[in-house]
Amino acid sequence: MSGRRVVILGAGPGGVAAARRLRRRTSSGVEVVLVERPGGPLYLPGTIPTLLGEGPASRWRAPLALEGVEVVYGEARGVSGSGVKLEDGEIGADAVVAAPGLALDLEALPSSSRVFGFWDPEGAQRASEAVRDLEGGVVAVVISSLPYRCPPAPYGMAMQLANLYRNTSRPVRVVLTTPEEEPLQSLGQEMTDFLRSSCAAEGVEILTGFEPDLTSLGEGTLRSADGRDLRFDLALVVPPHRRSPLLAHLPGGGPLVEISRSFETTEENLFVIGDAAATALPRTADGAAAAGRTAADAILERFGILDSPETHLPAPECFVGHGSGRYSHISLRYPDGLPPQGRARVTLEGPSTEITPAFERAFENWRSLRS
DSSP states (O other): OOOEEEEEEOOSHHHHHHHHHHHTTGGGTEEEEEEEOTTOOBOGGGHHHHHTTSSOGGGGBOOOOOTTOEEEEOOEEEEETTEEEETTEEEEOSEEEEOOOOEEOGGGSOOOTTEEEOSSHHHHHHHHHHHHHOOSEEEEEEEOSSOOSSTTHHHHHHHHHHHHHHHTTOOEEEEEEOSSSSTTGGGOHHHHHHHHHHHHHTTEEEEOSOOEEGGGGGGTEEEETTSOEEEOSEEEEEOOEEOOGGGTTSSOSSSSBOOOTTOBOSSTTEEEOGGGBOOSSOSOHHHHHHHHHHHHHHHHHHTTSOSSOOOOOOOOEEEEEEETTEEEEEEEEOTTOSTTTSOOEEEEEEEEGGGHHHHHHHHHHHHHHTO
């Protein structure tokens, strides 16, 4: 089988994993094209360091130079199983792996100098000055809705903010709100207890079961569906995550796209991986990477190149900052298979300054995978 082309949309963990998996088969005549937005990919764990003023958002970008993969920069205008439409043309394909992520619904938030909605380094940079300038009052870290990517990160953001203000002797109260009845309850009681105790140690108050009325933010008060009010001086909001407009034509009205076990959608030859795929897994980098490899194998099998696809189990890793250079390391493993049959086995380490170099190494690894 020869003359096949696979187009991958998005250079996040899933897209890059799919491209790297497929490029090993380029000798079999498979052309791999990776489409990425102008400017290149951003390392999303750089969001919180950028917010804290530890460097510009640009530090968390990386150039793309994957051997055996053609990289095309452009804004996608449409995607199907037969190709990707760009502003200036279309790239046809025999199969498409789409990893556009979830869109941030910033329009759901009112315009206010005290309200910042973001969940990437560039958005965090816009909020950074307000964080540094606050002399006192209440900071609300608001998880607006589920699902959202990198589930532990808001808790790390709240802890690092509380630590920052305490170390600079500013009377700031940090409150985190979440719609969940317990923090990350889907990962079990050990994770819930860890986040609760860690936040308490840093002086972060957690309000659970808090379904926010985002329109109330413009009044300087965050109001929940059950009538609770939280007045604030600065609100840092994880915005609602919506389905990418590129996938709006696929069935289902929620943010996630229904997929098969090989991550193929109801449209033949269109595979969706990463944050946009409807799975029971947390929205993590390694979960997306495992999905990318699974989709790549399914495509190679369809092309008659691969006889027996491997089982790609994710092994998510996450670093949660506590402040003062301390991080915790969270790892998930699925020895009994993926949900709903199997449950995640959670391992927690830290907090400790000894874990901090591992956070930097994770970024260097992310960069190396793209070059």
